[in-house]
Amino acid sequence: MRFNRNKFGLVAALMFLTQMMWAQDYNNASQLAQRLRGLANSSNAATLKSITKTLGGKDVWMLTLGTGDMENKPAMAVVGGVEGQHLLGVEMAVRFAEDIVKNNLGALDNTTYYVFPNMSPDATEQYFANLKYGRSANAKKTDDDRDGRMNEDPFEDLNGDGMITMMRVEDATGDWITHPADDRVMIKANKSKGEKGKYHLFTEGADNDKDGAFNEDGDGGIYFNKSLTFSYDYFTPGAGEHPVSELENRALLDILYTKWNVYAIMTFGPGNNLSSAWRYNRAGASKRVVTSVLRNDETINKLVSGKYNKTVGTKDAPPSVEPGGSFNQWAYFHFGRLSFSTPGWWAPMVKGDSTMKKNTDKNREVNYLRWAEKEGLSNYFAQWTEMDHPDFPGKKVEVGGIAPFNMLNPPISMIDDLASKHNKFIMELAEMQASVELINLRAESVGKGMTRITVDLYNGGTLPTHSQMGSRSRWLRRVKMELKLGKGQEIVSGRKVNLIPSINGDDSVSFTWLVKGKGTVSLEAGAPHIGFTSTNVNLK
Known part of the structure; x- marks a missing residue:
């Protein structure tokens, strides 16, 4: 959906009226749809689509925020509603998207965002029903x-x-x-x-x-947050007959597996590895089926956790709740991305x-x-x-x-500051993302029509180009360094294409080639989840 500038006044008025309605309480399915359509219609940087309909007839929305070549910019997925009782997660995801579109379009220069506000719309709708009860499951009939x-x-x-x-x-x-x-x-x-x-x-x-x-x-029904593939808990209520059995889960994974540019996932849900980082366990990390965060990723998680606690300022977090088959754990262990999750709020401890x-x-x-x-x-x-x-x-x-x-959702009147701080944290996380550049480039003649080219591929970001888990996974593309030749040129030594498993933050990898010929060659490096860089080199 794209913005029609001739309708700016009408769109602005409709958005104002919509905000007046949703400001009173959390959104039901129709209010959420109206709010997301208004946001998408207000900016060329926002595109909205439904990735599936649940068995209960509810849309599962995907909001893409980006400019330029979005698929070849580093991207973050922001996901809410993984737990059906957690309406705050839906609201936080939407407010993040609104803040980008209304106040921070410059953030899209270097990063694309895929926002999935509510992955459990059948369950969250129970909040608005005549009979209200804590529901986590979709509308599937189960025995x-x-x-x-x-x-x-x-x-x-x-x-x-x-x-x-x-x-x-x-x-x-x-x-x-x-x-x-x-x-x-x-x-x-x-x-x-x-x-x-x-x-x-x-x-x-x-x-x-x-x-x-x-x-x-x-x-009955199936829980979105119990039916993913990591540590799936067979034969338990809410888990489904097999992993990824449901329309909602399949639709999200089908999208994410095509988004090679996603380097991190931010989840608003019951899991919490932001207030306290996941801890490395040697036995779990040594298993054939790994069940512990890997050592290098623990270090990254601690770094990000420290930034979260400093920015958001929440204290006395409850224990993290990660059922088998949870989305946050799938995103790290099976999707290989940096994965962070927070419930966003809990009642502060009262003295x-x-x-x-x-x-x-x-x-x-x-x-x-x-x-x-x-x-x-x-x-x-x-x-x-x-x-x-x-x-x-x-x-x-x-x-x-x-x-x-x-207990999971504060009155909506209380979350303005909370949402603002989480938006700021996500922006700070994006500023840490890996970003490669070619530096210390030298080209020198070594005689007999040959040129030695040396260059450092430098990651100027704080985060590594790959999580340690991601470097072991086929679902995160390696950093590619390629020397492209012209007519009459030949590589005497060095590889035309180099694939690098990972480059740590503030670290580099050096390359050297011996090239025979005249004219210009080009160097191109990068990957969709870290961006690309290139330069031309004149042969001596």
């Missing part, structure tokens, strides 16, 4: 309990509040107790410390199929005062409730309410808990 029936045991809104929370049943055989710092929060009893369970804990609903389990076969019981284990739910109270939020918790339940006659049953989506 999660493998009993031959589909979706026969879904959630039920027992207390009629329009959302699905939790259900606790008082029972001495249970494994759950209330948290000592806040009895609204449920935790597993630690029997090694002499704690005794007091409750069973279930998601809100009933045992419709009378198999003793609750809500185990509801709307309790003298009126509060100490949250000694720094429980995240306890902390979230205290933070929400401090910020004056509403509707963040459904108070535990006792009710009769036909599956538990004579027992005390209560329904309540933290409202779905809330």
Whole structure:
């Protein structure tokens, strides 16, 4: 989609109205589509297309931001919505694209961006449904309990509040107790410390199929972030029948495998190797199927992590959540690119005062409730309410808990500064990208019509031309140095084409040729993911 300058006033007005609507809350599918179309129509540097439709009829959008020969410039993929409950990731990806188009078109001089705002549109739409519950899966019907029936045991809104929370049943055989710092929060009893369970804990609903389990076969579906190829977890709900089984996953991978210029992927999702870098593990790195970040890539991850923490300034990050089959791990281990991921936000740790019981284990739910109270939020918790339940006659049953989506997604009014800092970080990461140039070029006559040519191919970027994993992968092209001859010219020594596995940041590789003949030869070097450089050399 391209910008029509004759419609500038109308487009600007429509974008303003759209912004007024989305500024109030996160976007549903139709609002997101309208917002992306408005952005694409506002600039020649933005192109929008749908790469597939989900089984639920939702578009999966790809926004290309770039100028000139985009395919031969280093590129970064920015991906949101890998986890269906994480609407913040969608918003952060879109705001990054908007910031580039509106405020920073110069960033496209040296870098192309492929932005995939929402890879789980079926799941994120549950946030806007009449019945709201935390959903990660697409619209595919699945038999999660493998009993031959589909979706026969879904959630039920027992207390009629329009959302699905939790259900606790008082029972001495249970494994759950209330948290000592806040009895609204449920935790597993630690029997090694002499704690005794007091409750069973279930998601809100009933045992419709009378198999003793609750809500185990509801709307079902496949999780985008559990169905990639790295460490795929077979035969688990949400993973699918085999890796990359779903339209969304296949469409994204089909695109990325044609984009030889992508050197890094930035994911907004539950994985987090930016607050704390991945750690090298010798045993995992030595396996035939590698399961640890490689040593050199750990060093790069630590460098980028330090920049992230300095720029974004977030502290007290929760543990990274990386299920088997996650996108962030696939991007590094199987796609060979530098791969970085962050949830972008978590409730800051609240220091309790003298009126509060100490949250000694720094429980995240306890902390979230205290933070929400401090910020004056509403509707963040459904108070535990006792009710009769036909599956538990004579027992005390209560329904309540933290409202779905809330712990992953702050109120949208709070994210302006957060989005701005993440946009700045991505720009800083792009400034670190590898960039090759030919320096210290010399051409000298050695007699008998021959010229010795020497040159250094220098990577002036901070990042290496290849991740260590990428240099082992066929899916990242090597740096090519080629000496191109004219008529009557001959290479006496040296290779016409050299392929270099990797060049570290602020490092170089030297080349020497002996060429016979007269006239001019040319040197060309580079790769799509680092860019190209060339120069002509006059033979002596």
